[in-house]
Amino acid sequence: MSDASNAGTNQESLYARLGPEPFWSIARAFYARIERHERLRPMFPQELDDAIRNQAEFLIQYFGGPPAYSARKGHPRLRMRHMQFRIGLQERNDWVDVMRAALEDAAIPQSDRPAMMAYFEHAATFLMNDEH
Numbered sequence: 579m580s581d582a583s584n585a586g587t588n589q590e591s592l593y594a595r596l597g598p599e600p601f602w603s604i605a606r607a608f609y610a611r612i613e614r615h616e617r618l619r620p621m622f623p624q625e626l627d628d629a630i631r632n633q634a635e636f637l638i639q640y641f642g643g644p645p646a647y648s649a650r651k652g653h654p655r656l657r658m659r660h661m662q663f664r665i666g667l668q669e670r671n672d673w674v675d676v677m678r679a680a681l682e683d684a685a686i687p688q689s690d691r692p693a694m695m696a697y698f699e700h701a702a703t704f705l706m707n708d709e710h
């Protein structure tokens with residue numbers, strides 16, 4: 579995974595098994611938490627509807643579903659798209675904690691969470707662009 583934008587074929591089954599709805603639930607739950615997060619809220623746009631859609635379509639695509647994200651926005655280039663935000667260890671850890679709670683909120687099956695969290699922890703580290 580050179581750019582954290584695409585799952586290996588072994589993860590295609592996640593979308594095949596769960597369908598699109600859980601990924602929309604994750605994105606909605608994630609941004610509901612961002613909305614009231616003291617440190618992360620200021621990084622995100624005032625209006626979060628587009629962010630929810632970006633996240634849901636990206637996750638669907640990443641976990642083996644149709645590439646609606648790329649059809650709309652092109653290659654994810656996550657590291658490049660995050661360069662405009664200062665992501666240090668604190669932001670990385672905050673983001674991962676919010677996502678872990680969002681999986682809980684979205685009632686993702688317990689057995690599917692480790693694979694998802696492994697990706698999120700890895701990708702969030704890869705997106706760090708500040709030492710602090």
Ligand code: HEM
Binds near residue numbers: 622628698705
């Ligand atoms: C597993 C790690 C992550 C993934 C998969 C991810 C994914 C994404 C995606 C797909 C977008 C939409 C980009 C676009 O189309 O313009 C996005 C936007 C964004 N991400 Fe991340 N991200 C991750 C980690 C982080 C971290 C650690 C931070 C900082 C705390 C962060 C902050 C943001 C912000 C502020 C936006 C702009 C919201 C928007 O306009 O959509 N992300 N992220």
